[in-house]
Amino acid sequence: MKTKLVTREGFNALKAEHDYLWHERRPEVTKIVSWAASLGDRSENADYTYNKRLLRQIDRRVRYLRKRLNDLTIVDYAPEQEGRVFFGAWVEIENEAGDTKQFRIVGPDEIYERKDYISIDAPMARALLKKAVDDEVVVSTPEGEKQWFVNTITYPKPSDSDAQ
Structure with a gap:
């Protein structure tokens, strides 16, 4: 079981990572996935496959950060x-x-x-x-x-x- 303590700087860094992934990185990757999907056959489309996998990784990290940020106790x-x-x-x-x-x-x-x-x-x-x-x-x-x-x-x- 991980300790649920974090420094103020650490909390701010995790929050910044969450905000970057959610507000900047995810929309970029979503656009690429939509564009690649519009090209047709997805089974042999490397852009679609790679970016879809990247989108899943981003979503997994965002879910983790949301849950973890709510559980953490900031120690000043x-x-x-x-x-x-x-x-x-x-x-x-x-x-x-x-x-x-x-x-x-x-x-x-x-x-x-x-x-x-x-x-x-x-x-x-x-x-x-x-x-x-x-x-x-x-x-x-x-x-x-x-x-x-x-x-x-x-x-x-x-x-x-x-x-x-």
Whole structure:
């Protein structure tokens, strides 16, 4: 079961994707499908076949986004979070070998195409919750337990454009 949390930026990005697909992309593809269908025999019409499949993919994603956007809970920054790791935090961690990693803890819908985001459902994120700077974090991995230390914790501050 996916966690139903999302940052304000993540929610706005999902909403923008929905609006683009519904208001711009789908009408474009629908026009192409109508044009290709008007040419006659659809069984050997590559434009019709390809764009019909694309239309189904768009419709599937729009249905998913509509349902998901209604289920999500937006978690905004709160000053009380400062100094500890909570949802939406940028965290830098370091192991004993000196390897560092930096990432943001976000909802599972926000991690795609981002190498610097991890899901709140990930073992690393779960282990980091409520930790402070210089705290030790032990994370269970398939290779065994790994030890990390929290170097920094920062939160993106809300801007006027996000408070919509």
